[in-house]
Amino acid sequence: MIPSSQSRVRVMVVEDSLVIRQLLAHIIARDPRLIVAATVASAEEALQEIGRVQPDVVSMDIRLPGMDGLEATRRIMAERPTPIVVIADSIEDSSLKISMNALRAGALSVVEKPVGVTSAGYDAIASTICTQLYIMSQVPVVRQRSFSWRPPTNPPRSEREDLWASARPALMAIAASTGGPPALAKVLGAFPADFPIPILLVQHMGAPFMEGFASWLNGLTSLDVRLAQEGEVPAAGRVYVAPGDRHLALSSTGALRLSADPPIGSQRPSATYLFRSMAQFAGPRGIGVLLTGMGEDGAQGLVEMRQAGGYTLAEHESTAVVYGMPAAAVRMGGARASLPLDLIAPRLLGLARGEGE
Structure with missing residues (x-):
C-alpha cells in the first residue's frame, strides 16, 4: 500500500546546482515514503521558507552561495530544530571538513551526492539518500534540554x-x-x-x-x-x-x-x-x-x-x-x-x- 501524501515524509531540498536539485527531487519523488515539500537554491531561502514549509527532514548541500550549509545547519538547529541529512561531495577535503562540522552542529548523517542517472553506483546512492531521509525524519531533534541525572544502581559484581x-x-x-x-x-x-x-x-x-x-x-x-x-x-x-x-x-x-x-x-x-x-x-x-x-x-x-x-x-x-x-x-x-x-x-x-x- 502506497502511503498517502499526508503520511509521506516531507523533504526540503537545499541545493544550489539546478541539475543536482532536479536530480534529488526526482530521486525523492520515486520513493513512496517521501514527498518533495520544497526545493530551494540557497541557505538564506531555506531559512526564510522552513517555517512555512514545515518539512519533516532537510536535504542539505554544503557548498552554497553566500551562507554555507554548516551555518545553515547551525541556524536551523537553533531556531527551528529539524532533522538534517547532509548531501556532500566525498572527494574534496574542504567539503568533507564542512560536512563533519555540520554533523557536530546537529545534522544527523552525511550521504554521498548523486552525479547522474548513468553514473556508476547511482541506484545505490539514490537508495541510500532516500533511506537516510526517511530514517532521520523519525529522530526527535530538540534544543538541548537540561536534565537531572542520578547514577543507576549497579548490579552486584560478578x-x-x-x-x-x-x-x-x-x-x-x-x-x-x-x-x-x-x-x-x-x-x-x-x-x-x-x-x-x-x-x-x-x-x-x-x-x-x-x-x-x-x-x-x-x-x-x-x-x-x-x-x-x-x-x-x-x-x-x-x-x-x-x-x-x-x-x-x-x-x-x-x-x-x-x-x-x-x-x-x-x-x-x-x-x-x-x-x-x-x-x-x-x-x-x-x-x-x-x-x-x-x-x-x-x-x-x-x-x-x-x-x-x-x-x-x-x-x-x-x-x-x-x-x-x-x-x-x-x-x-x-x-x-x-x-x-x-x-x-x-x-x-x-x-x-x-x-x-
Whole structure:
C-alpha cells in the first residue's frame, strides 16, 4: 500500500546546482515514503521558507552561495530544530571538513551526492539518500534540554568483574552511529596526548567519508587518529578507525584485523564484531564503550565483553541523540555503567590510568 501524501515524509531540498536539485527531487519523488515539500537554491531561502514549509527532514548541500550549509545547519538547529541529512561531495577535503562540522552542529548523517542517472553506483546512492531521509525524519531533534541525572544502581559484581579490578586495562573499543561524530569528538577531545592505551573505533558512516572523518577527528583531539590497517599493532595514544565497509577486530596476536565478513545486523563495520573480538582476546583487560545510535549494533558484543570480565559503559539516555544502541545494551545487561556524555571521558581516563571507578 502506497502511503498517502499526508503520511509521506516531507523533504526540503537545499541545493544550489539546478541539475543536482532536479536530480534529488526526482530521486525523492520515486520513493513512496517521501514527498518533495520544497526545493530551494540557497541557505538564506531555506531559512526564510522552513517555517512555512514545515518539512519533516532537510536535504542539505554544503557548498552554497553566500551562507554555507554548516551555518545553515547551525541556524536551523537553533531556531527551528529539524532533522538534517547532509548531501556532500566525498572527494574534496574542504567539503568533507564542512560536512563533519555540520554533523557536530546537529545534522544527523552525511550521504554521498548523486552525479547522474548513468553514473556508476547511482541506484545505490539514490537508495541510500532516500533511506537516510526517511530514517532521520523519525529522530526527535530538540534544543538541548537540561536534565537531572542520578547514577543507576549497579548490579552486584560478578567474579569476572572482580578480576577486572586487578587487571590494568590494555585496550579500549568505542562505537557509535547516529549522533556519533559530535559525541566522539567530545569524549576523545578530552583525552591527553599521553593517553595510556590504544583505542579502536567503529562509526557507522558511508565508506567514502571514513578517511575524511578520521582526518576531521584527528584535528579535534590530542590523540593520533587514523584509519586502521590490516596487521597493525595498536599503540597507546592512537585511535584506529574502522575503514568503510570493513569490520575491525582484534586478533589473537594483538594486531588489528580487517574483515569482509558479512554485515551483522546490516552493519559493516559492526560494533558487535569489534566488541566480540575484544571479549575473546582482551578479556578482563578490555574497555567497551557504546554511544548514541539507532538500532542494536554493539549491544550483544558489549554483553560478551562484560561476561569476559571487561569494563563496559553505555551513554545515558539524557544525552544520547538516539537512545537505541545504548538502550539495547542496558536492557540486555551489557552495560556495567551508564553515564551522560560529559562524565564519560573522565571515567574512561581514570580507568585507563588504572585508577578504577
